[in-house]
Amino acid sequence: MKISGAEIIVECLKKENVEVMFGYPGGVVIPIFHQIFNAPFKFILSRHEQGAVHAADGYARASGKPGVVLATSGPGATNLVTGIATAYMDSVPLVVFTGQVHSAMIGNDAFQEVDVTGITRPISKHNYLVQDINDLSRIIKESFYIASTGRPGPVVIDVPVDISNGFTRFHYPESVNIKGYKPVYEGHSGQIEKACGLIESSSRPVIYSGGGVIISNASEELRTFVKKTGIPVTTTLLGMGAYPETDSLSLEMLGMHGTYYANRAMHESDLVIAIGARFDDRVTGKIDTFIPNAKVIHIDIDPASVSKNVLVDIPIVGDCKKVLGEMNKIIQPPRITEWIDKINQWKKDHPLSYEDSGKGRIKPQYIVEEIYRQTGGEAIICTEVGQNQMWAAQFYKFTEPRSFISSGGLGTMGYGFPAAIGAQLARPDKRVIDIAGDGSIQMNIQELIVAVQHRIPVIIAILNNGFLGMVRQWQQLFYDKRYSHTCINFAPDFVKLAEAYGAAGISVKERNEVIPAIKKALEITDRPIIIDFHVAREENVYPMVPAGKSVKDTIMRDLA
Amino acid sequence: MKQYVISVKVENKFGVLARVAGLFSARGYNIDSLTVSTTEQDNISIMTIVVKGDDRVIEQVKKQLNKLIDVIKVTDHSDIPTVQMEIVIIKISAPQSKRAEIFQLGEIFRADIADISAKSITLGVKGEPEKIDNFIELLRPYGIKELMRTGRVSMVKETKDSK
Numbered sequence: 247m248k249i250s251g252a253e254i255i256v257e258c259l260k261k262e263n264v265e266v267m268f269g270y271p272g273g274v275v276i277p278i279f280h281q282i283f284n285a286p287f288k289f290i291l292s293r294h295e296q297g298a299v300h301a302a303d304g305y306a307r308a309s310g311k312p313g314v315v316l317a318t319s320g321p322g323a324t325n326l327v328t329g330i331a332t333a334y335m336d337s338v339p340l341v342v343f344t345g346q347v348h349s350a351m352i353g354n355d356a357f358q359e360v361d362v363t364g365i366t367r368p369i370s371k372h373n374y375l376v377q378d379i380n381d382l383s384r385i386i387k388e389s390f391y392i393a394s395t396g397r398p399g400p401v402v403i404d405v406p407v408d409i410s411n412g413f414t415r416f417h418y419p420e421s422v423n424i425k426g427y428k429p430v431y432e433g434h435s436g437q438i439e440k441a442c443g444l445i446e447s448s449s450r451p452v453i454y455s456g457g458g459v460i461i462s463n464a465s466e467e468l469r470t471f472v473k474k475t476g477i478p479v480t481t482t483l484l485g486m487g488a489y490p491e492t493d494s495l496s497l498e499m500l501g502m503h504g505t506y507y508a509n510r511a512m513h514e515s516d517l518v519i520a521i522g523a524r525f526d527d528r529v530t531g532k533i534d535t536f537i538p539n540a541k542v543i544h545i546d547i548d549p550a551s552v553s554k555n556v557l558v559d560i561p562i563v564g565d566c567k568k569v570l571g572e573m574n575k576i577i578q579p580p581r582i583t584e585w586i587d588k589i590n591q592w593k594k595d596h597p598l599s600y601e602d603s604g605k606g607r608i609k610p611q612y613i614v615e616e617i618y619r620q621t622g623g624e625a626i627i628c629t630e631v632g633q634n635q636m637w638a639a640q641f642y643k644f645t646e647p648r649s650f651i652s653s654g655g656l657g658t659m660g661y662g663f664p665a666a667i668g669a670q671l672a673r674p675d676k677r678v679i680d681i682a683g684d685g686s687i688q689m690n691i692q693e694l695i696v697a698v699q700h701r702i703p704v705i706i707a708i709l710n711n712g713f714l715g716m717v718r719q720w721q722q723l724f725y726d727k728r729y730s731h732t733c734i735n736f737a738p739d740f741v742k743l744a745e746a747y748g749a750a751g752i753s754v755k756e757r758n759e760v761i762p763a764i765k766k767a768l769e770i771t772d773r774p775i776i777i778d779f780h781v782a783r784e785e786n787v788y789p790m791v792p793a794g795k796s797v798k799d800t801i802m803r804d805l806a
Numbered sequence: 807m808k809q810y811v812i813s814v815k816v817e818n819k820f821g822v823l824a825r826v827a828g829l830f831s832a833r834g835y836n837i838d839s840l841t842v843s844t845t846e847q848d849n850i851s852i853m854t855i856v857v858k859g860d861d862r863v864i865e866q867v868k869k870q871l872n873k874l875i876d877v878i879k880v881t882d883h884s885d886i887p888t889v890q891m892e893i894v895i896i897k898i899s900a901p902q903s904k905r906a907e908i909f910q911l912g913e914i915f916r917a918d919i920a921d922i923s924a925k926s927i928t929l930g931v932k933g934e935p936e937k938i939d940n941f942i943e944l945l946r947p948y949g950i951k952e953l954m955r956t957g958r959v960s961m962v963k964e965t966k967d968s969k
């Protein structure tokens with residue numbers, strides 16, 4: 247029996263056990279929507295395609311399964327671009343379907359035609375333009391495979407309307423065979439032994455753990471490795487939660503706004519064990535002065551990440567989970583008590599802190615600490631981008647993988663809230679909170695109605711400082727305090743806005759209202775909640791290693 | 807900056823040329839030459855890319871090329887024994903008085919006389935890139951009106967220990 251291309255798409259998604267799809271309709275995808283109408287999976291209609299792709303991304307990060315998106319040609323597809331790039335930078339598995347004009351019209355500047363494969367080529371792991379309906383099911387099978395294996399990432403499938411409307415026999419391939427794509431999972435045993443030898447003889451080792459550890463579900467193996475070796479762990483922004491930040495061997499986050507002790511330990515280290523991390527410039531600062539005395543072991547599934555920014559002594563290409571599992575079988579602990587004492591002293595001397603007299607406008611850091619306390623550290627925290635993101639990273643203590651969801655590599659404002667919707671759909675058992683800035687939240691606020699419609703009780707905690715705070719901080723520190731176009735206190739009333747959408751709105755201006763407001767929000771379970779926290783307007787994020795500088799240039803606090 | 811010759815075996819699929827070229831252009835690299843050739847195998851093409859660059863960046867580009875789904879294999883031909891060939895077509899001013907000399911030069915390089923007009927001669931030469939460089943330099947004094955090189959193709963030499 248022959249079925250249509252649109253039906254084939256739905257059949258393939260069923261075969262892939264897709265639970266939820268995110269998207270927005272338009273002319274050339276009506277045939278697909280026609281079939282989705284009766285599909286057994288949930289479809290979440292966003293109010294802007296960017297909302298759909300970020301939601302799919304949040305779903306993927308919270309669940310570990312690929313997020314699936316559908317949008318129309320032309321503007322529908324271009325509205326996805328930021329979301330695809332966001333997922334690409336952070337290695338998030340997505341399968342993105344875009345409609346395309348009729349094959350016969352491609353290249354003719356047809357109505358709502360854009361070159362989707364051209365536009366998404368540098369921001370996707372792979373992409374396809376379907377040219378023959380008989381390739382459709384194979385392409386979908388390959389897309390799910392490519393998106394979720396190796397170093398994951400978004401795959402785009404551009405489907406011309408005549409393919410959706412065409413007919414053929416449906417056959418879903420059992421397996422894929424792509425000549426040029428054979429990810430390596432097993433680490434080289436000789437390299438693993440060498441690495442273990444180097445670790446055992448090191449005296450100042452540090453584990454630098456990244457998003458790859460979360461992606462490969464290697465958190466258990468990492469914990470075992472630390473238990474066996476006693477080596478302290480710092481994580482990247484995207485690596486948070488792989489190792490409990492409440493443990494004494496955790497140095498928490500490193501990098502531009504990382505803890506003093508994490509950055510100092512890296513700097514003084516004689517052996518950095520990088521696991522699923524990529525030496526991003528927000529981590530390294532000035533590359534010439536980064537880890538000047540350390541040998542480097544780098545475990546990563548992506549060979550292109552190895553020796554890209556920092557030359558590596560022992561590269562191990564493979565899956566973090568497998569490689570750590572192998573190492574755990576043979577590793578012996580190094581002798582590092584002196585090193586640990588030294589680190590503990592740094593922790594004591596330079597803890598993460600902020601000044602809080604308890605008077606005046608509320609300190610944003612205090613709010614994050616209270617959110618942590620009131621949720622018992624059990625929530626999934628999404629963030630926007632800017633100061634809000636950094637305070638969330640610093641003052642919420644993450645103990646479980648996939649509990650912190652944030653746009654790291656691209657730093658996309660407007661990511662957090664739609665991602666929170668996706669995360670909540672993946673984890674209905676969890677409270678999901680978007681820690682937001684008053685700037686970022688306005689970038690995808692239209693998605694509020696989606697949360698209201700589906701009774702998704704995401705809490706949006708706006709740290710409202712009336713500024714594009716992070717940019718203002720740079721202007722204050724490096725551009726003579728000229729606040730050029732960063733003051734945004736010409737703002738909507740967020741409580742009324744929440745109410746207009748049918749969400750709950752709470753305004754908090756006094757410190758003693760913080761706890762009751764969070765408690766009240768946590769009691770609401772049938773709709774989204776905005777808490778508008780009016781916070782100190784010119785608070786800065788510290789410590790700060792200025793861009794392109796080294797640890798010794800760290801700014802610890804405001805110089806009054 | 808060193809000149810690199812990189813050979814990229816690819817699946818002959820829609821968009822593969824753009825993917826490969828895009829990796830260079832995204833880094834601001836100007837490709838000196840790029841040829842795409844069919845091979846003894848169906849659906850498999852080989853691209854020979856000549857590019858100048860900095861060691862580490864080229865190393866990175868090679869890894870990124872390997873990451874492309876449609877790329878099957880990347881081989882660096884810069885420092886290994888290879889057979890390399892390219893073709894040049896060159897049109898030069900050729901008044902009657904100079905023609906004999908030009909024909910003679912052509913003969914030494916086994917050039918084809920592709921076209922002759924009242925004022926010009928067009929020659930075609932194939933061979934190793936260095937040979938072509940030399941040929942062009944020798945013809946330069948006559949006045950080059952138009953010149954085109956195909957870009958090279960490069961194949962690894964069968965040596966005693968190669969299987």
Ligand SMILES: Cc1ncc(C[n+]2csc(CCOP(=O)(O)OP(=O)(O)O)c2C)c(N)n1
Nearest residue numbers: 632633634657659683684685686714715716
């Ligand atoms: C889409 C996008 N545009 C611009 C930026 C640059 N940027 C980084 S942080 C920031 C300010 C964010 O302001 P807000 O959301 O209010 O957060 P705050 O820093 O005040 O916590 C800006 C504009 C960005 N990261 N993303």
